[in-house]
Amino acid sequence: MEPAGATVALQKTPLNSVHRASGAKMVDFGGWDMPVEYSGIIDEHLAVRTRVGLFDVSHMGEIEVRGQQALQLVELVTPNAASQLKDNQAQYSALLYPQGTFVDDVLVHRMAADHYFLCVNASNQRKDYEWIVAHNQLDAEVEYASEKYAQLAVQGPQALATVQKLTSAKLEDIRYYWFTRGEVLGIPSIIARTGYTGEDGFELYVPPEEAERVWKAVLEAGREFDIRPCGLGARNTLRLEAKMALYGHEIDASTTPYEAALAWIVKLDKGDFIGRDALVKQKEKGVARKLAGFEMRGRGIARDGYLARVGGEPAGYVTSGSPAPFLKKNIGLCYLPASSTSVGQAIEIEIRNQAVAAEIVPTPFYSRKR
Numbered sequence: 218m219e220p221a222g223a224t225v226a227l228q229k230t231p232l233n234s235v236h237r238a239s240g241a242k243m244v245d246f247g248g249w250d251m252p253v254e255y256s257g258i259i260d261e262h263l264a265v266r267t268r269v270g271l272f273d274v275s276h277m278g279e280i281e282v283r284g285q286q287a288l289q290l291v292e293l294v295t296p297n298a299a300s301q302l303k304d305n306q307a308q309y310s311a312l313l314y315p316q317g318t319f320v321d322d323v324l325v326h327r328m329a330a331d332h333y334f335l336c337v338n339a340s341n342q343r344k345d346y347e348w349i350v351a352h353n354q355l356d357a358e359v360e361y362a363s364e365k366y367a368q369l370a371v372q373g374p375q376a377l378a379t380v381q382k383l384t385s386a387k388l389e390d391i392r393y394y395w396f397t398r399g400e401v402l403g404i405p406s407i408i409a410r411t412g413y414t415g416e417d418g419f420e421l422y423v424p425p426e427e428a429e430r431v432w433k434a435v436l437e438a439g440r441e442f443d444i445r446p447c448g449l450g451a452r453n454t455l456r457l458e459a460k461m462a463l464y465g466h467e468i469d470a471s472t473t474p475y476e477a478a479l480a481w482i483v484k485l486d487k488g489d490f491i492g493r494d495a496l497v498k499q500k501e502k503g504v505a506r507k508l509a510g511f512e513m514r515g516r517g518i519a520r521d522g523y524l525a526r527v528g529g530e531p532a533g534y535v536t537s538g539s540p541a542p543f544l545k546k547n548i549g550l551c552y553l554p555a556s557s558t559s560v561g562q563a564i565e566i567e568i569r570n571q572a573v574a575a576e577i578v579p580t581p582f583y584s585r586k587r
Contacts, residue, residue, distance in 0.1 A: 230275035231367045231428040241448060247340035249276045252448035261451035262542040265414050266583075269373035269439050270447040274420070275428060278342025279362040280335040281328075286355035291325060291333045294349050294491055296474065298484040302327035307394045307411055310482055312337075312345055313492030317473040317499060321345050322464055324411060326396060334407070336368075336420075338464045352491065367428035371435055372418030372455075374585075375442040380419050382438040383431075384408065388419070402427075402434055413452065415459025415583055457548065458541050460510060460581035466521060466536045467508055467550055475499055476552070478508045478580075506533065509558040510580035512546050513566065515573040519549035524567040525575075527557045535566060541582060548582050549575075 227250040236243065241252035252273065255261060264270045282290055291299045297310035306327055312320035321341040326334040337345045346361045353359055371380050377388050386399035386408055396409035407422035423431050436444055453463070462468045467477050473496065474483050483496055513519060519538030526532055538549030553564070560579055565572040 228276070230273055231425040232273045232275060232432055235429055235432060236273065239446065241446070244449070246276070246449055249339060251276060252446075254448040254450045255446045258448075258450035258454060259542045261445050261447040262454050264443070264445035265373045265416055265447060265451065265455055266543045267374065268442045269371065269375040269379050269444045270414075270451065271432070271435050271439065271444060272370040272372065272447050272452055273368075273432070274370050275367040275425070276339035277368055278337040278339060278345065279366050279422075280337060280342070280346050280349065281360040281362045282333045282335070282349070282357055283360070284331055284355075284357035287331050287333055287357045290349070290353055290355050290357040290359070291335075292487065292490060293355075294352055295323065295325060296483045296490055296492060296496070297325070298487045299325055299327070299333065300487065304329060305396055305398075307396055307409060309394075311468075311474065311479075312348055313474075313490075314470065315492055315495065317492040317495035318470050319464065319468045319472060319474075320348050320470070322462060322468055326407075326409065341464065365424070366422045367425045367431075369421045369423070369428070369431060369435065370412060370414075370418060371421065371439075372412050372414040372416045374417065375439065375444075376416070376418040379435060379439040379442060379444065380408070380421070383434055393417075401431055404431065413461055414455035415461070415581065416455070416585055453537075454539055454542055457537050457539060457550070458544060458581070458583035460550065463537060472552075473499060473504075476504050476506055476508060504555050506552050507555045507558045508536070508550055509553055509562075509577050510582060511549055511551060511564060511566075511575045512578050513548070513573065513575050515575070517566070517568040517571070517573040518547050519551075519566045519568065519575070525551045525553060526565040526567065526572055527553065527562070529565070529572070532557060532564070538566075544583060546582075
């Protein structure tokens with residue numbers, strides 16, 4: 218146990234010294250020393266929407282499941298149908314508690330029929346690993362693999378052109394939510410066409426000792442496109458415009474996929490999985506509350522945790538809210554009674570003790586042209 222008053226050292230990614238040498242503004246993000254911005258959140262956000270940006274997401278966790286019954290274990294602990302994956306294909310999924318709420322949201326990658334690679338949230342990686350291990354009564358091995366990988370995200374319309382300079386892998390042939398194992402700068406890597414910004418892009422999983430070399434090479438390759446190194450600030454505004462859930466905000470141990478507008482990751486017909494019984498009951502009964510997107514109609518910016526009102530009465534709360542730099546609107550997500558989430562519904566957000574007009578709108582707020 219830490220002595221009273223002791224400070225716990227922040228964890229650092231392999232690129233920490235590069236961020237600091239580059240003048241990034243650093244913050245404590247869930248116990249990690251991470252860049253929140255370089256040139257500014259708006260500048261970085263617009264770079265990703267219109268050109269290309271580079272993120273250090275090495276704080277994310279990796280868990281590998283191997284063995285004869287690896288698939289059965291993944292199917293047990295996740296609600297999506299991992300059995301439908303082909304080699305080199307990925308899917309968005311979750312780990313759920315028996316009550317159907319989120320342990321975490323995850324990306325499941327099928328490396329082979331007996332090998333699955335899970336990318337999980339930074340602050341949950343140990344919890345997730347222990348959760349899977351606790352439910353492993355099968356012929357499968359679960360490895361906490363976070364220390365084996367650094368992860369760089371290259372996002373934006375020029376992401377393909379940027380990364381293609383560094384690899385012989387044919388990136389155009391990789392479909393969205395598929396991946397390949399190839400080389401970046403001659404370094405064995407996993408190159409996944411996934412992302413968390415609403416743009417086309419690639420996640421590069423490389424050995425930690427090679428992260429700095431790859432980071433600098435990506436910035437050099439993207440120089441002709443006016444690439445920007447990006448921090449967590451722009452990552453958050455980008456994912457909000459694209460209505461991508463953030464653990465601890467839209468999803469947590471109190472919310473289910475049905476409430477969070479993530480019903481598509483629940484495959485009730487695939488067989489048993491943790492949380493299935495609770496979700497069957499909730500689907501039959503219907504949800505009492507739902508996640509909805511809104512735009513501010515009055516002057517003001519909704520922030521996380523602000524009270525949402527319907528008809529002047531307290532009805533819910535904002536899970537994420539901010540200006541949307543590309544859309545030039547003030548937007549947010551909130552939980553409200555299901556009956557009050559129809560598009561066009563007038564609501565109010567309480568900002569500094571003032572009820573400010575807002576309206577439920579279609580989501581995602583932003584969709585790229587494919």
